[in-house]
Amino acid sequence: MVNEDGAGVSGGLGPLARELGIELVEVDGRAATADDLLWRAVRGDGHFTAAQVRGGRVRGVGVHLERLRAASRELWGEELDPGLVRERVRHALGGRARDAALRVYVHRPAGALSLMVTLAAPGEVGDEPLRVRPVPYVRPFAHVKHLGGFGQTHYGRLAGREGYDEILLTGPDGEVAEGGVTNVLFWDGERLVLPTAPALAGTTLTLLEQGLPAAGLAPVRRPVRLADLAGFRAVFLANSRGIVAVGEIDGHSYAVDGALLRRLRAVYEAVPWEEV
Structure with missing residues (x-):
């Protein structure tokens, strides 16, 4: 039972990202750039939530949003707009009823909150103990x-x-x-x-x-x-x-x-x- 890990940019995923099942990485509603990923690679400051998506839907949307809002308040004393989070996730999903493993990361480069959304292959637990x-x-x-x-x-x-x-x-x-x-x-x-x-x-x-x-x-x-x-x-x-x-x-x-x-x-x- 493991997390979905990895990184890549939309439209330009490398072999490691493909091996890990990563399909898309967006930062603030656009394809991630090298500079976006460089900042995140050298700074371990941030928080995230992880969810499974089925047919473009998520269980417990409110729970995920409150987790992100509470952590943003605690880490940086700033309010994260839940409507913006929803918008960024919908953009990453492309308006499609797709299945995926979703992650939403919150960072604060340049003194402002920034959202990174990643989509990977969907996952399920097995039946083996x-x-x-x-x-x-x-x-x-x-x-x-x-x-x-x-x-x-x-x-x-x-x-x-x-x-x-x-x-x-x-x-x-x-x-x-x-x-x-x-x-x-x-x-x-x-x-x-x-x-x-x-x-x-x-x-x-x-x-x-x-x-x-x-x-x-x-x-x-x-x-x-x-x-x-x-x-x-x-x-x-x-x-x-x-x-x-x-x-x-x-x-x-x-x-x-x-x-x-x-x-x-x-x-x-x-x-x-x-x-x-």
Whole structure:
């Protein structure tokens, strides 16, 4: 379960961008230039949101817009116009009912907010349970979906070399926060448990939390530590690609609760696709 990464310019994508599935990069409503990308390559200052697009529509448009607005306020004390974000995304989509993996980045070159929109090949989670490796790292300013992702990227790379699919970020005392690119949900046999350690409120998790109570699955929040993991019956991960079961965390195996996974996915799939 990985993010969609890469860069290129509309109409002039290189082999690396094509390998990564990147189809288009626009900055402020036009094809990205070399100068646009150079500034972003040498500055790690910015934030973004990621969404799947189906038929030109996105789930939880308001959640994505509020994420971008809140982070822009916190980072730079500026208000981001949600109407402008919508306009830039619609322009990138070209008015077509297309499927894609969408990212909207916010930067501030030359003292003004700037929007970069990328489109890549659409993605979905698979049905195979994932292997997860805990790592001793937590994201700084974890509530912001910022560009400072070296720590979890490198730990994810190291875990991947050992055959793991995802990492579990943990604090010095073993408290579980989140996955490298996911939120984590635990099932204790009676209820869903969400960790209370600082973490990004993923858009998929946010939308799930809105619908879970009506499905009889209202989650509780409490601290979760590595020492507690053996006591859970099932574990799930969620991000913009969907929801998937965990089959193993660092050697401890979990049975896949297919019925519960279907219920979680049904709650998420009930969220309507909206026009941007």
